[in-house]
Each structure stands twice: as C-alpha cells, then as structure tokens.
Amino acid sequence: MMISYKWLREYFDKKLPTPEKLAHALTFHAFEIESIERKMGDAVIDVKILPNRAHDCLSHDGVAGEISAILGLPLKKVLVPQFPRASKNVPRISVSVKEKKLCERYIAIVLDGVKVAPSPKWLKERLEVLGQRSVNNVVDATNYVMFMTGQPLHAFDYAKLSGGIIVRRARDGEQITTLDKKDLVLKGEHLVIADKEGVLGIAGIKGGVRAEVDGATKTIVIESANFDASSVRMTSMRLGIKTDASKRFESGLTSYLPEEAMKKVVALIVDIAGGEKIQIGEPIDIFPNKPKAKLVTISLSEINRILGTALSDKQVREVWKKLEFVFTTKKSNATIVYRIIPPVKRLDLIIKEDLAEEVGRMVGYDVLVPIMPSEQVISPVVNAHWALADILREVMLGCGYSDVYTYAFNNKGEIEVANPIASDKRFLRNNLTGGLKVALAENLKYENEVRIFELGHIFGKDGGVIKEEHSFAGIFGFQKRKEAQMKEDFYVMKGVLTRVFEALGICDIDYREAGGELIASIYAKDVPIGTMTINGFELNFGKMVELAEHHIRYVAPSRFPSMIRDISLFIPSSVNAGVVSGIINAHAGELLRSLMLFDVFEQPDKKSLAFRMVLQSNERTLSDEEANAVYNKVVDALRATNAKWEVRA
Amino acid sequence: MKNNKKQRLKYLCFFIVFAYNKTMHIREKLGIDVTLPGKAPERGHLHPVTLMMRDIARIFGHMGFTIAEGPEIESEHYNFDALNIPKDHPARDMWDTFWLKDKLGLERLLLRTHTSPVQIRYMEDCEPPIRIIAPGKVYRYEATDATHETQFYQFEGLMIGKDVSMANLKGMLLSFFEQLFERPMQIRFRPSYFPFTEPSVEIDIGWTDEKGKVVKWIEVMGAGQVHPKVLEAGGIDASKWQGFAFGGGVDRFVVLKYGIPDVRQLYTGDLRLIKQFGTV
Structure with a gap:
C-alpha cells in the first residue's frame, strides 16, 4: 500500500517525525516497509500490509491510526460530514439485494446536477503520487475516498440505467464489457450489480462500460457496499481480474465502513463536481443484519504466559488505550481478566492470542528476554532415514563420489504439474539418474573423471496411485576411457555398493542379470531394491532403510584349527561365477566356514576361477581325510553339473 | 674398572651409530623424499545444503529436537487448510503453488510450498510435549533469480509444551544462531503475519562487531506461537498446550x-562449487 507522507501529515495536529522515523516505528510495531520514495515534493512509503490487516490498513486512515497508537500522537479530531439535506426533485432509485449473504450492506445515493470535469490540481497530484491515473473528478473522488478509508466505491451514470439496481448472481452465459474494455462471460457463481437490462458491474471487482460516467453525465448513482470476501476472491481468481477494490473486499471489510465512506465521497463530489445546481437524493441503505460487536477475553497471566514476559497491568492497559479498545477488567484468581470490545474496524481480533499479539507488538518484541524453556528435555528419537543417509554419504565420499542435488522437474515422467514453470519442466522426475546424467556431462567439460551421487525424492504411479519414493543414485564417467577398462570400472562400482550394503547392514544381496541398458538388478532378501547400468546405479533408499539391520549377534570363533582347500576350474565365459559358488556352497556342508573367489583369469572363450574353501569345526580338529571328503564331494558335484567344466583337481 | 666403563661407552656409541645408520639406510635405499605429497584415494565432497541441514539437525538435536519428515507431494489439507489457510482466503497468495494434475479422491494435490505440513502430520501421530525439526525440500511457483528458486530447502521447528513462550523461542533461536555461525549474535523480532501462528514475527539476526554492536541485520525466518486452530487440526488440546513454530530457508543460510x-548454482550438480566444501 502506497502511503503519502504529505497526506498522513493532515491527520495530526502535531508535527510528524521524518518518513524514515515513521518507517522505523511501523517496522517494529506494525508492518514491514518495502521502500520510501521521494517524489513530487512528497515521500511515498510503501507499506507491506499482510492479509490480516488488509481489511483496515489498505488505507491512509488505517495507517494513520497505527502511527497514532504507536507514537502516542493524537489524531486530529475530524467530524465525518453528514449527508446534505435530501432534495425531492432528485430522481429516485430503487435497490434490491437478492443475495443478502453475499451483500451484507448496500448504500446507494443519487446526485443530480453533477459537472463531470478534470479533477482539481490537488486531487490529481494526490492520486498521481500514489501511482494512480486521474480520470475525472467523480471517478477520482471515489478512488480518493477509497485510498483514504479503504472502502471501494463506484459511480454509475443514472441516465444509462434501466430501472433500479439489483444485486444478484449472474445468469450462466451473461456478458459484460468491463471499463477496461474486456468482454467477459459470467457464470451463476459470480455476484453482479445489474439493472432490468442486464449486468452493470461485477460486484466488488470491476464496473462495466454500459453505465460508465463520462463527460456528458449529469446524474450519478454512487454505490458504497459490502460484499462477501470469499465470493469476491473466488470470482476475482476465476475471472483473473484483480483490482484495488477486489483486493480490499476479499480481505473482509467491515459493513460499518460504507456509510462513513459514502458521507465523505458525497461531500467531496459536492465540493469538486457540484456547481450550484447539485442536488442530493435520499440515501438508500439496505443493511438488514448488523453484525454485533465481539467480545474477546484475555488475562494478564495469559498474556505473560504466551509472550514469556512479566508485563504489568499498567503496561497492558496502556496498550488497550493506545489502540482505543473498549475494555473492562476483573480480578480473578490472582490475575486480571480483560474483557475487550475491539473497534468495529478491527475484524482480526477474534481470539485471545490476537490480543497477546497486540500487546507484544505495541510494547515491542525487544521486551522479550531470550530464555531457554524450563520444560524437561526429552531425548530425541533417532530418525532412521537421516542416520542411514549420513552413513551412506560417508561411504560414498570415501569411494570418491560427491554429493549433488539436481532438479525435480523434468520433460518426462508420470506425474504432471498443472501449472509448469516451463514447457520442458512439465513433469516430476521419476528417477534421479536422468538428472545425474546431465550433471555428469556438464562436469566432464571440466574434469577428467567424475563420480557423483544424489539422495532425493522421485515420483511415479503404481496402479494409478501416486507413489513418492526416497531414491539413491550414483553415476561415474571419464572424458576418455578405453572399452577394455569399462568392465573393470563396473566391478569397482559394484564394490562401492558392497561397501554401502555392509555399512548399512543390508544382507543377502543378490545381483541378477538384466537386459537393455541395464546390467543387473539388485535384490536384498529377494526384494528388488535397484538396478545397475554400466556406469551407474539407482536404488530405492526407503526399502534399504527397511532392510537395514543393526543387531549384531556375536559368534565365538572356533578354538580348533582350520584347513584350506582350493578349487580351480575352467568354465565357458557365458557361465556366471555365482553359479559355481552356489554349487560349492550347496555341497560343501556345514564344515565350510567361508568361501572366497581369489583369482579370475579370462580368456576369449573361457575363464578360470579359483576358490578357497576354509573348513573348520567347532568341536574338533579336522583330519586331512575329513577335509578331502568335502573337497571331493564338491569336485564331483561341479563335474556332474556340466561335462564341459574342467575342474583342475 | 676404568676399562670396563670405557668398554661400555664404546658399545653404547656403537649401538647408537648402528641404529642411526640402519634408519638412514632404509630411507636412502628406498629413495624416499619426505617432502613429496602423500597419496590417498580421492574423497568425494558434501553438498553445502547437506552440510547446512546436518548442522541444523545437530544443533537442534542437542537441544532435544527429533528430526521429522513428510512427503513433497502434499494434499491441499495438510499444506493449507489444516494450517488455518482456508480456500478463498487471500493468505493463500502468500504461497505461489505448483498444483498437480492428479487428485487424491476429491482433494487437490500440490508440491508442498513449505515444510509446515510436517507439523500437522507429526502432531497427528505423536502426543505432546513435542520438539521436532523438519528439514526438507519445498517448491514455489515463481520466476527464478539469484535469490529465488522453484525448488529449495527449508527447515521447520515445532516445540509444544505446557509453558513454551515467545521468549523461549527467542532464547532457542539465539542459541541456535550462535552455534551455527560460531560467533556471538543478536536476534530481534518484528511483527508479521502467518495464518498458522499467533502472534507472528519475522526474525532478523544481527552480526556484531568486537564491541557487541550490530553491524548488519539480516532477515532470516518467520516464526510465532502456534495458532490454536493448528493445534486442534493436529489433535492437540489448545487449552492445555502451547508452543512455538519457526521456519527458515536452508539455502538462505548456505548463502549467508x-x-x-x-542460489541457482546449488542445484546444477556443478562440482566446481561442491568440491570447495568438506569431505567429512
């Protein structure tokens, strides 16, 4: 809200502090200040009015009131002008409010003998300094009073009306051309101001051209009304029209304001667009349900408990007085209870916490002494996701991978954004690998070798249901790499994953062959947890957390010596080492303590594998015969599996 | 006797020279230049956002706060309604929202615009007293520039107890900032408005000089006492419990x-930035 310093000065008898001092006072007791701009011999203060005070402080009256309360500067006593005596010669207007819930109050008044002309210099300047365009004296008067009081007003050309004013819902498909020459098609949900012929304006948002006040206008109807906040907001959003009026109505104005604003605007129009022949009609005021003043109660101890202060009764009373609250006090249980009737314009004061805020900001939050809570500290619960993510990052760092964050928006995916920021960012990522590939390519412009990983959320659908998963992916690459090295690189990456699984306590890992771009699918305890490509992997981190085990059960090492038996064999290249180790494991029996593949040698068509079996018993020292028996059993099993396998025994 | 002593001395000297020669010998034999750089496998680097979130979680962890999390795809209920931001209320304009085409039943879905929904989800699951810190990713539908991104990280704090006041909020946050920036600081509150807190404040931190005078104030967070409607939405009796909530931008602290x-440099995966940060 643009506030003119010059205009503000008119509210006070005493001299106002400088704009900077005012800005400081407002900043620490009411509103944030966006800027102070000096222009046209004035200073325009841009006050950021948030939604809780938009109903009373999108106005010079409101901001002046705050300044008065904060600085203790009394406002000049200004009497609201009364309506001039009504003349019987003025044409009459009827008003019919069909939607009483959406229009709590409607005041209309006819002014006859108006001379529409350019505004006087002072008014033009006042609007211009606020960044407003001057139209003519009538329209400017309504705008000026809105910036003064916060109450939007509208003027119709009486001669262009056909019958009385009706406040009703639009009919589906009804049309209007707005003052800024936009053609709109309305719906039944929109509240409109209409006459017999059709729509005159969209209630609380924008007037139409049909009854526009122009140079030929002699008789005007002024509207000062109260429209329902939600309805105005909904209509303004759906139609995509935001105006100074809609901004105020959607914040919920008090229905006591239209009368004061009407009196002020009539007096102003008589003054600047009147001439001698001006005559004023009887005001019509449809105001069936007057809202009752609300009572809010808070005690001194509650104020101090919320704020954490030790304010006195005197300090609190001082605040109520500054804010012009009507209140009574009552002593009760060693505290003082305040029963407060806030001013009618303060629609934001509903619960006791609202009053505590008034005390806090008026006294100033500097009064709060930083103290630690006296509450007992409860031991925090370990968050498994976070704890394991920390371990995982540590392992990845140790393996040379750096931690990166990439964008969640993508040009493909399963979940579509209704309002994307760009056409190539329409979807939410359904994997991390895509983003990592882009980052890898970028980084390889500057580095010979790159290793990166990311932990983040990915989004997809499972049977039509949205699923959000915590994913973990890594990728590596080189500027130049011979194909012969790629295989070794893959095994190194697999080694990294082995370390990750060990560190997180995920066991029974199984790598299964996969096709296409994939090299392997990874399973833990037969649950699929991820996939590997030749230079990357992506794992379901959520599942990894579920599968992680941290219970260590100690097994005492055997007191008896172990024996070693090595098995080497040639197998065709197409056979996986895992198949061989599976057979050994299955046939070695309970004496097998560990099995290690300690040598792999590959030839074009076959590969040589060498396994070491460690055999040991918990009860006795094994004899050579016992060890040989195991060895022979395994060798027989291997030979029986496939005649082409050459077991070198 | 004299001879014996001489003998002993001779042996001792011999031993020292021998031992000395022996070490000389190995280093020389292997040709080790002790001034050459050591070799270690290259370590990766942590992202500054990770570092900052860790710091935040650690400091609040020491003050008894549990880390809580929530989904990034949220319902209108958790992101707005339960936080006292009803539909058709102008307060909704305070958050520019990415909406999804999909719905959950009749409810509209969105990308959470703040970490505040975690407050509600946690209150629904856990009884007070509560102390949580919820770092996480949030989204805003807005044009990007050096200080704005469509995606960024926030952290939300919530403390509910019998007697948790705004002065406690000030005490907790002052301690947090001093630990985070490892220097004495000042903190000040300015009146503000958030639908989910009442009273609401903006928080500025002040960098002080040697004399303790503030050189510069920087706006860093929004906070306040949890609105009774929010406590009720989380299933907590507002007549028995009270507390504060606060929220700040992780990215903003990284920048500071x-x-x-x-801030846009944080999300491109550029190692020229990341490699300037720690390896532990």
Whole structure:
C-alpha cells in the first residue's frame, strides 16, 4: 500500500517525525516497509500490509491510526460530514439485494446536477503520487475516498440505467464489457450489480462500460457496499481480474465502513463536481443484519504466559488505550481478566492470542528476554532415514563420489504439474539418474573423471496411485576411457555398493542379470531394491532403510584349527561365477566356514576361477581325510553339473 | 674398572651409530623424499545444503529436537487448510503453488510450498510435549533469480509444551544462531503475519562487531506461537498446550554462511562449487 507522507501529515495536529522515523516505528510495531520514495515534493512509503490487516490498513486512515497508537500522537479530531439535506426533485432509485449473504450492506445515493470535469490540481497530484491515473473528478473522488478509508466505491451514470439496481448472481452465459474494455462471460457463481437490462458491474471487482460516467453525465448513482470476501476472491481468481477494490473486499471489510465512506465521497463530489445546481437524493441503505460487536477475553497471566514476559497491568492497559479498545477488567484468581470490545474496524481480533499479539507488538518484541524453556528435555528419537543417509554419504565420499542435488522437474515422467514453470519442466522426475546424467556431462567439460551421487525424492504411479519414493543414485564417467577398462570400472562400482550394503547392514544381496541398458538388478532378501547400468546405479533408499539391520549377534570363533582347500576350474565365459559358488556352497556342508573367489583369469572363450574353501569345526580338529571328503564331494558335484567344466583337481 | 666403563661407552656409541645408520639406510635405499605429497584415494565432497541441514539437525538435536519428515507431494489439507489457510482466503497468495494434475479422491494435490505440513502430520501421530525439526525440500511457483528458486530447502521447528513462550523461542533461536555461525549474535523480532501462528514475527539476526554492536541485520525466518486452530487440526488440546513454530530457508543460510551469490548454482550438480566444501 502506497502511503503519502504529505497526506498522513493532515491527520495530526502535531508535527510528524521524518518518513524514515515513521518507517522505523511501523517496522517494529506494525508492518514491514518495502521502500520510501521521494517524489513530487512528497515521500511515498510503501507499506507491506499482510492479509490480516488488509481489511483496515489498505488505507491512509488505517495507517494513520497505527502511527497514532504507536507514537502516542493524537489524531486530529475530524467530524465525518453528514449527508446534505435530501432534495425531492432528485430522481429516485430503487435497490434490491437478492443475495443478502453475499451483500451484507448496500448504500446507494443519487446526485443530480453533477459537472463531470478534470479533477482539481490537488486531487490529481494526490492520486498521481500514489501511482494512480486521474480520470475525472467523480471517478477520482471515489478512488480518493477509497485510498483514504479503504472502502471501494463506484459511480454509475443514472441516465444509462434501466430501472433500479439489483444485486444478484449472474445468469450462466451473461456478458459484460468491463471499463477496461474486456468482454467477459459470467457464470451463476459470480455476484453482479445489474439493472432490468442486464449486468452493470461485477460486484466488488470491476464496473462495466454500459453505465460508465463520462463527460456528458449529469446524474450519478454512487454505490458504497459490502460484499462477501470469499465470493469476491473466488470470482476475482476465476475471472483473473484483480483490482484495488477486489483486493480490499476479499480481505473482509467491515459493513460499518460504507456509510462513513459514502458521507465523505458525497461531500467531496459536492465540493469538486457540484456547481450550484447539485442536488442530493435520499440515501438508500439496505443493511438488514448488523453484525454485533465481539467480545474477546484475555488475562494478564495469559498474556505473560504466551509472550514469556512479566508485563504489568499498567503496561497492558496502556496498550488497550493506545489502540482505543473498549475494555473492562476483573480480578480473578490472582490475575486480571480483560474483557475487550475491539473497534468495529478491527475484524482480526477474534481470539485471545490476537490480543497477546497486540500487546507484544505495541510494547515491542525487544521486551522479550531470550530464555531457554524450563520444560524437561526429552531425548530425541533417532530418525532412521537421516542416520542411514549420513552413513551412506560417508561411504560414498570415501569411494570418491560427491554429493549433488539436481532438479525435480523434468520433460518426462508420470506425474504432471498443472501449472509448469516451463514447457520442458512439465513433469516430476521419476528417477534421479536422468538428472545425474546431465550433471555428469556438464562436469566432464571440466574434469577428467567424475563420480557423483544424489539422495532425493522421485515420483511415479503404481496402479494409478501416486507413489513418492526416497531414491539413491550414483553415476561415474571419464572424458576418455578405453572399452577394455569399462568392465573393470563396473566391478569397482559394484564394490562401492558392497561397501554401502555392509555399512548399512543390508544382507543377502543378490545381483541378477538384466537386459537393455541395464546390467543387473539388485535384490536384498529377494526384494528388488535397484538396478545397475554400466556406469551407474539407482536404488530405492526407503526399502534399504527397511532392510537395514543393526543387531549384531556375536559368534565365538572356533578354538580348533582350520584347513584350506582350493578349487580351480575352467568354465565357458557365458557361465556366471555365482553359479559355481552356489554349487560349492550347496555341497560343501556345514564344515565350510567361508568361501572366497581369489583369482579370475579370462580368456576369449573361457575363464578360470579359483576358490578357497576354509573348513573348520567347532568341536574338533579336522583330519586331512575329513577335509578331502568335502573337497571331493564338491569336485564331483561341479563335474556332474556340466561335462564341459574342467575342474583342475 | 676404568676399562670396563670405557668398554661400555664404546658399545653404547656403537649401538647408537648402528641404529642411526640402519634408519638412514632404509630411507636412502628406498629413495624416499619426505617432502613429496602423500597419496590417498580421492574423497568425494558434501553438498553445502547437506552440510547446512546436518548442522541444523545437530544443533537442534542437542537441544532435544527429533528430526521429522513428510512427503513433497502434499494434499491441499495438510499444506493449507489444516494450517488455518482456508480456500478463498487471500493468505493463500502468500504461497505461489505448483498444483498437480492428479487428485487424491476429491482433494487437490500440490508440491508442498513449505515444510509446515510436517507439523500437522507429526502432531497427528505423536502426543505432546513435542520438539521436532523438519528439514526438507519445498517448491514455489515463481520466476527464478539469484535469490529465488522453484525448488529449495527449508527447515521447520515445532516445540509444544505446557509453558513454551515467545521468549523461549527467542532464547532457542539465539542459541541456535550462535552455534551455527560460531560467533556471538543478536536476534530481534518484528511483527508479521502467518495464518498458522499467533502472534507472528519475522526474525532478523544481527552480526556484531568486537564491541557487541550490530553491524548488519539480516532477515532470516518467520516464526510465532502456534495458532490454536493448528493445534486442534493436529489433535492437540489448545487449552492445555502451547508452543512455538519457526521456519527458515536452508539455502538462505548456505548463502549467508558461505557467501554463494546465486542460489541457482546449488542445484546444477556443478562440482566446481561442491568440491570447495568438506569431505567429512
């Protein structure tokens, strides 16, 4: 809200502090200040009015009131002008409010003998300094009073009306051309101001051209009304029209304001667009349900408990007085209870916490002494996701991978954004690998070798249901790499994953062959947890957390010596080492303590594998015969599996 | 007797020279230049956002706060309604929202615009007293520039107890900032408005000089006492419990602490930035 310093000065008898001092006072007791701009011999203060005070402080009256309360500067006593005596010669207007819930109050008044002309210099300047365009004296008067009081007003050309004013819902498909020459098609949900012929304006948002006040206008109807906040907001959003009026109505104005604003605007129009022949009609005021003043109660101890202060009764009373609250006090249980009737314009004061805020900001939050809570500290619960993510990052760092964050928006995916920021960012990522590939390519412009990983959320659908998963992916690459090295690189990456699984306590890992771009699918305890490509992997981190085990059960090492038996064999290249180790494991029996593949040698068509079996018993020292028996059993099993396998025994 | 002593001395000298020669010998034999750089496998680097979130979680962890999390795809209920931001209320304009085409039943879905929904989800699951810190990713539908991104990280704090006041909020946050920036600081509150807190404040931190005088104030967070409607939405009796909530931008603290001029650089995976940060 643009506030003119010059205009503000008119509210006070005493001299106002400088704009900077005012800005400081407002900043620490009411509103944030966006800027102070000096222009046209004035200073325009841009006050950021948030939604809780938009109903009373999108106005010079409101901001002046705050300044008065904060600085203790009394406002000049200004009497609201009364309506001039009504003349019987003025044409009459009827008003019919069909939607009483959406229009709590409607005041209309006819002014006859108006001379529409350019505004006087002072008014033009006042609007211009606020960044407003001057139209003519009538329209400017309504705008000026809105910036003064916060109450939007509208003027119709009486001669262009056909019958009385009706406040009703639009009919589906009804049309209007707005003052800024936009053609709109309305719906039944929109509240409109209409006459017999059709729509005159969209209630609380924008007037139409049909009854526009122009140079030929002699008789005007002024509207000062109260429209329902939600309805105005909904209509303004759906139609995509935001105006100074809609901004105020959607914040919920008090229905006591239209009368004061009407009196002020009539007096102003008589003054600047009147001439001698001006005559004023009887005001019509449809105001069936007057809202009752609300009572809010808070005690001194509650104020101090919320704020954490030790304010006195005197300090609190001082605040109520500054804010012009009507209140009574009552002593009760060693505290003082305040029963407060806030001013009618303060629609934001509903619960006791609202009053505590008034005390806090008026006294100033500097009064709060930083103290630690006296509450007992409860031991925090370990968050498994976070704890394991920390371990995982540590392992990845140790393996040379750096931690990166990439964008969640993508040009493909399963979940579509209704309002994307760009056409190539329409979807939410359904994997991390895509983003990592882009980052890898970028980084390889500057580095010979790159290793990166990311932990983040990915989004997809499972049977039509949205699923959000915590994913973990890594990728590596080189500027130049011979194909012969790629295989070794893959095994190194697999080694990294082995370390990750060990560190997180995920066991029974199984790598299964996969096709296409994939090299392997990874399973833990037969649950699929991820996939590997030749230079990357992506794992379901959520599942990894579920599968992680941290219970260590100690097994005492055997007191008896172990024996070693090595098995080497040639197998065709197409056979996986895992198949061989599976057979050994299955046939070695309970004496097998560990099995290690300690040598792999590959030839074009076959590969040589060498396994070491460690055999040991918990009860006795094994004899050579016992060890040989195991060895022979395994060798027989291997030979029986496939005649082409050459077991070198 | 004299001879014996001489003999002993001779042996001792011999031993020292021998031992000395022996070490000389190995280093020389292997040709080790002790001034050459050591070799270690290259370590990766942590992202500054990770570092900052860790710091935040650690400091609040020491003050008894549990880390809580929530989904990034949220319902209108958790992101707005339960936080006292009803439909058709102008307060909704305070958050520019990415909406999804999909719905959950009749309810509209969105990308959470703040970490505040975690408050509600946690209150629904856990009884007070509560102390949580919820770092996480949030989204805003807005044009990007050096200080704005469509995606960024926030952290939300919530403390509910019998007697948790705004002065406690000030005490907790002052302690947090001093630990985070490892220097004495000042903190001040300015009146503000958030639908989910009442009273609401903006929080500025002040960098002080040697004399304790503030050189510069920086706006860093929004906070306040949890609105009774929010406590009720979380299933907590507002007549028995009260507390504070606060929320700040992780990215903003990264920018402040490390002097990164453009937040957009944080999300491109650029190692030229990341490699300037720690390896532990």
